[in-house]
Amino acid sequence: METARLFNSALASVAVSAAFELGLLEELHSKERIHINSYCDNADLHRPSVASIIHVLACFQIVELSSDAEWASRGQVFADVYREKGYFFWLVKGYGYLLQNLADFAKCSNRSAGDDALFVRRSLNHIAMAGRDYGSKFVDRYFEDLLNEQAFTVACDLGCGSAERLLKMAIKYPGTREIGIDINEDVLALAQSRIRAESLQERVTLLAADIKHLSPRPEFTDVDLLFSFFLGHDLWPRARCKEVLERLFKIFPRVERFLFCDTYRSDAVPSPYIPTFTLGFELTHSVMGQYIPSEAEWLTLFEETGWECFGKLEVEIPFSALFDLRPR
16 A cells, blocks of 8 residues: 555656646635536646546645545645645646656766756756745745845845746835846846736846856946845855856946845755755756855855855745845
């Protein structure tokens, strides 16, 4: 039976991701109970497929089925799964190709030295969508609390993704300007459409660039606030990350504060009860050849590169913290 639970739990993760993407979890969250066939017809969904997804969810008490299997309602663990649904989407849609080919990536003969294109077959768009979901629940309120502590005029998000935080800041702080930098031009295109919809083109600027090779630009001259979420580990190995952190002072000559958030290495003892996200995060990044630094390694590197850590907040994503850094 334990083997069956392991096998079925893999299907449950896929079902949660699909239910999130299809809007099914949101529908149950808002209505508590849905008629399955009516929902499928209204959303132009294949009835047998959706019924099977719901059946898998019911096996894990995420939903409850009526005796005639025509209605679905919230199950005993629905609230927890709804809260953490972004993690499932991140793993299944963001890293599905990597997981499907995990054994191939573990063979040294398939790994070309210096060529990481094979390893980084991940869907950045889906990862950004997932990050927007779990970031809004588990990170943003801590960031907003720190923002309120010190005024700023021009803020820059290193690795802005969907630019959700920049949009919120532009609306909440009308006298400021915001800049977003990201390597993914597809994600930036989607973010740009949101900026136009909010008529914020004059205040929010998006730039396509690789943070690892960023150069000074006129737009960066007046930036006094930097922030970055869950990008830092991608800058390692240590020597390269050290160079990037030191170079930020030249690129942003007037920076006064750097709010830096990332997930650090857990060093958790093997257990099936390691918190949601942690095991998947460390597995996928190991396969990609990406080193995950510990919290102590980050603090040492901040000190070496001229960033003084004025404070640290543990956010609600496991083994993740928001560091308040200032130029020393």
